[in-house]
Amino acid sequence: MKLGDTKDFFSNLDFYRTTMEKIKKIPSIQILEYHQVENIVKTDNGFKLKVANLNSKQYYQYSANHVVIATGGCGQLFPQTTNSLGSIGEGIYFAHQLGLKIKDFEKIQFHPTSFNGININPSFLISEVARGLGAHLINENHQRFVFKYDTRGELAPRDIVSNAIWKEISHQNNENIYLDFTHLNCETIPEALPYIYKTCKSYGYDLCTDHVPIKPAAHYQCGGIQVNLNGESSEKGVFAIGECAYTGLHGDNRLASNSLLESLYFANSASKTIAKRKRFNRGKSYVSLVSDTPFSVLSVTQKEYLSQCKETAKQLLSLAFENNNFKKYVHKTDVLIKKFNATTTSLKSHPEVFETKVILKNVQYLLQKKMKQKSLGNKKIIT
Ligand SMILES: Cc1cc2nc3c(=O)[nH]c(=O)nc-3n(C[C@H](O)[C@H](O)[C@H](O)COP(=O)(O)OP(=O)(O)OC[C@H]3O[C@@H](n4cnc5c(N)ncnc54)[C@H](O)[C@@H]3O)c2cc1C
Structure with a gap:
C-alpha cells in the first residue's frame, strides 16, 4: 500500500x-x-x-x-x-x-458525468442514478443534445454518452456542458441523491436551481x-x-x-x-x-522538473484522446521520455523518480496501443 x-x-x-x-x-x-x-x-x-x-x-x-x-x-x-x-x-x-x-x-472507460471543477482531483462522480432519475444533459445554449448522437439520449451506455459530450464540446468549442435537474421535483432530489446533492452544494451548486458543470473522466x-x-x-x-x-x-x-x-x-x-x-x-x-543510506533528497528544481514531466505526459494523453490523433502524440511522448532519461541518469533511486517513470512509460504504451487500434480501423474515440 x-x-x-x-x-x-x-x-x-x-x-x-x-x-x-x-x-x-x-x-x-x-x-x-x-x-x-x-x-x-x-x-x-x-x-x-x-x-x-x-x-x-x-x-x-x-x-x-x-x-x-x-x-x-x-x-x-x-x-x-x-x-x-x-x-x-x-x-x-x-x-x-x-x-x-x-x-x-x-x-x-470514461464516465460521462464527473463534476467539472478546477483543481478537484479525483473528480467527483455524479453517478448514472442522476440520469436515471431524469436529469438532462444540456449544452451552452441550455439545449439537450445527446439525442443527436443516439436515440436513447442520456440513458445510452457510458461510452456513447461520453462521446456525445466530447463531440458537443468540439462543436461549440468550449466545455460548457451541464447536468440539469431543475425540471424535476425539487423535494425528491436531496432524498434520492443525498451524497451527490450535498457534495454539489459544497461546490456551490444547488441541484434544484443550478446547472451542474460536468465532463467525461477516465474511470x-x-x-x-x-x-x-x-x-x-x-x-x-x-x-x-x-x-x-x-x-x-x-x-x-x-x-x-x-x-x-x-x-x-x-x-x-x-x-x-x-x-x-x-x-x-x-x-x-x-x-x-538494501542500503543503510536513506533516499537522496530531491532539490526543489528536481521536484519541479518531475512534476512538470508528469503534467506534460497527462496533457499529451488527454489531447491525443480529444483530437483522436495518437501518432502525433506518441512521437511527442517519445521525445519527452528521451529528455527525461537524459536528465535523470544522475538521480539515484527515489520514489518520485519511479512514479514519474511509471507515468511516462504508461502514457507512451497507452498511446502506442491506441495508435495501433486506430490503424486497425477502429475510429471510435473511446472503447
Ligand atoms: C468513483 C468510483 C465509483 C465506483 N463504483 C463502483 C461500484 O459501485 N461497483 C463496482 O463494482 N465498482 C465500482 N468502481 C470501480 C471499483 O471501485 C474499482 O475498480 C476497484 O476499487 C479497484 O480495486 P483494486 O483493488 O483493483 O484497486 P485500488 O482499490 O485502487 O487499490 C490499489 C491499491 O494498490 C496500492 N498500490 C498501487 N501501486 C502500488 C505500489 N507500486 N506499491 C504498493 N502499493 C501500490 C494503492 O495504494 C492501493 O491501495 C468505482 C470506481 C470509482 C473510481
Whole structure:
C-alpha cells in the first residue's frame, strides 16, 4: 500500500472498511502502509521485490514464492479522472518488467458525468442514478443534445454518452456542458441523491436551481494483465487481481457495479491456488535492507522538473484522446521520455523518480496501443 488506509481515496468505502476490518484480524497477514513496490524480478525459486518504505525513506528487498499484483487502475494518467491519486497503472509497469501478457490496456472507460471543477482531483462522480432519475444533459445554449448522437439520449451506455459530450464540446468549442435537474421535483432530489446533492452544494451548486458543470473522466481500466480463471498471469507464480487485471469478464465497456464482485471472485480463486502450491525458503528471513543510506533528497528544481514531466505526459494523453490523433502524440511522448532519461541518469533511486517513470512509460504504451487500434480501423474515440 502506498498510503495509509485512512488517507487513501476509496470509491466503495463501506466495502473497503469491512474488508480491511476482517483482514486486520488475520494474524498471518501483515499490512505495510506507506510502502511502495518499485521493482519485481524473477529468481531461481521465486521473486524479489524492491520496496520503498516511505516513512523510514529506505529501500528493502523482499523475496516471495508468489506475487499478487493488485495495484488498481490507471485513471491518474489523465488530467480528469474519478480514480484515487495512486492509480497510475503500476501493475502494467511491473507486467513489462516481468514480460507478462497484457491485453486491451487501451480500453479505458470514461464516465460521462464527473463534476467539472478546477483543481478537484479525483473528480467527483455524479453517478448514472442522476440520469436515471431524469436529469438532462444540456449544452451552452441550455439545449439537450445527446439525442443527436443516439436515440436513447442520456440513458445510452457510458461510452456513447461520453462521446456525445466530447463531440458537443468540439462543436461549440468550449466545455460548457451541464447536468440539469431543475425540471424535476425539487423535494425528491436531496432524498434520492443525498451524497451527490450535498457534495454539489459544497461546490456551490444547488441541484434544484443550478446547472451542474460536468465532463467525461477516465474511470475504469477495462484491460490489463491477462490472467486465467485462477487469476494467474502468463508467468507462473505471478497473479493479478482487481482493476489491473484482464480477466475477460468485462469486454470493451464494463457495465456498472461488477468490478468489485470480479475482484472478490478472483482473489478467492487465486488464494486457493497459491495455498495448494509448494513453497521454498520457508522460515528463512524474507526481507533485508538494501542500503543503510536513506533516499537522496530531491532539490526543489528536481521536484519541479518531475512534476512538470508528469503534467506534460497527462496533457499529451488527454489531447491525443480529444483530437483522436495518437501518432502525433506518441512521437511527442517519445521525445519527452528521451529528455527525461537524459536528465535523470544522475538521480539515484527515489520514489518520485519511479512514479514519474511509471507515468511516462504508461502514457507512451497507452498511446502506442491506441495508435495501433486506430490503424486497425477502429475510429471510435473511446472503447
Ligand atoms: C468513483 C468510483 C465509483 C465506483 N463504483 C463502483 C461500484 O459501485 N461497483 C463496482 O463494482 N465498482 C465500482 N468502481 C470501480 C471499483 O471501485 C474499482 O475498480 C476497484 O476499487 C479497484 O480495486 P483494486 O483493488 O483493483 O484497486 P485500488 O482499490 O485502487 O487499490 C490499489 C491499491 O494498490 C496500492 N498500490 C498501487 N501501486 C502500488 C505500489 N507500486 N506499491 C504498493 N502499493 C501500490 C494503492 O495504494 C492501493 O491501495 C468505482 C470506481 C470509482 C473510481
